[in-house]
Amino acid sequence: MAGGIHERIAARWGAQALEAATTHGLLALLVEPALVAEVARSLKAEFGFDMLLDITAVDWPDRAPRFDVVYHFYSTRDFVRVRLKARVTVEAPVVDTLVPLYNSARFQERECHEMYGIEFRGNDDLRPILLYEGFVGHPLRKDYPKQREQPLVPYLK
Amino acid sequence: MNSVPKHERSPSPLEYLTTKKDEFVGWARKFSLFPYPFVTACCAMEFMAVSSTPYDTDRFGAALPRFSPRQSDLLMVVGTINHKQAPVLRRVYEQMCEPKWVIAFGACATSGGFYQNYAALAGIDKIIPVDLYIPGCPPRPEMVIDGIMKLQDRIARDRHPIFTEKF
Numbered sequence: 001m002a003g004g005i006h007e008r009i010a011a012r013w014g015a016q017a018l019e020a021a022t023t024h025g026l027l028a029l030l031v032e033p034a035l036v037a038e039v040a041r042s043l044k045a046e047f048g049f050d051m052l053l054d055i056t057a058v059d060w061p062d063r064a065p066r067f068d069v070v071y072h073f074y075s076t077r078d079f080v081r082v083r084l085k086a087r088v089t090v091e092a093p094v095v096d097t098l099v100p101l102y103n104s105a106r107f108q109e110r111e112c113h114e115m116y117g118i119e120f121r122g123n124d125d126l127r128p129i130l131l132y133e134g135f136v137g138h139p140l141r142k143d144y145p146k147q148r149e150q151p152l153v154p155y156l157k
Numbered sequence: 158m159n160s161v162p163k164h165e166r167s168p169s170p171l172e173y174l175t176t177k178k179d180e181f182v183g184w185a186r187k188f189s190l191f192p193y194p195f196v197t198a199c200c201a202m203e204f205m206a207v208s209s210t211p212y213d214t215d216r217f218g219a220a221l222p223r224f225s226p227r228q229s230d231l232l233m234v235v236g237t238i239n240h241k242q243a244p245v246l247r248r249v250y251e252q253m254c255e256p257k258w259v260i261a262f263g264a265c266a267t268s269g270g271f272y273q274n275y276a277a278l279a280g281i282d283k284i285i286p287v288d289l290y291i292p293g294c295p296p297r298p299e300m301v302i303d304g305i306m307k308l309q310d311r312i313a314r315d316r317h318p319i320f321t322e323k324f
Binding site: 130131132139144146147148149150151152153154155156157 | 240241243244247273274275276278279282283284285286
């Protein structure tokens with residue numbers, strides 16, 4: 001596929017990755033959190049992944065490093081996608097920001113920060129983007145109570 | 158008879174009507190509802206359908222939307238309201254002049270619908286008084302027309318004091 005770009009990436013990063021597998025036609029890399037920025041830089045500079053599609057997280061409440069931070073990259077030259085994942089703990093949910101590489105990371109990291117509480121080291125603007133100032137907690141974490149409301153207007157009754 | 162000039166003759170029957178002030182004012186008000194569409198979500202599609210020619214809310218005098226709350230007297234909340242929007246809705250309601258009525262259009266405005274989570278307000282009646290609820294996800298145009306007619310009946314039967322307590 002696309003000149004074996006998945007194979008070339010796997011050859012370049014497979015040794016340092018914790019996992020590297022092709023699922024549903026895209027390459028999924030699992031790396032240490034400290035490697036995220038470096039792998040992203042390599043994907044952009046060496047392999048032509050010029051578009052950052054998505055930054056999100058997955059909460060595994062019973063797992064030891066509780067969160068997966070998930071990135072999706074797309075190459076508009078080769079029309080392929082790569083998924084990059086890193087596992088972070090609930091005590092120190094920190095990864096490096098990708099803002100120096102992709103400006104679109106600024107908003108996506110803000111959303112991931114407010115929804116999951118992931119810290120993006122180097123992103124100096126992690127204000128709420130969909131939520132409002134004063135919102136306590138991270139609503140997409142599994143331990144956020146489903147029915148908990150934080151109204152801005154006092155209720156009538 | 159013919160010697161009396163025309164403009165001095167006594168009026169013909171039905172030149173005068175006697176009525177009560179509340180009935181007269183109610184009759185006038187119920188046919189001049191100026192809606193403010195606070196439209197946030199997919200119910201808007203149904204709102205457009207009911208406003209346009211096939212269903213035609215103009216028949217009820219409720220066709221001309223005013224996009225300033227100060228010029229409107231019927232607040233139609235069409236769609237999901239979330240906590241972040243709630244201060245805006247409250248403010249729009251407060252800016253409307255008396256007399257004013259509120260319709261909660263659809264399941265989300267009525268109760269939050271199936272959005273029972275951190276973001277959605279579970280019914281606009283938690284923050285503003287609501288006169289009429291129209292259920293449905295989204296409501297059929299017939300239900301909206303039925304709702305508008307019910308509100309008109311209520312306005313016609315209501316008291317319309319010249320001085321309100323808030324005046």
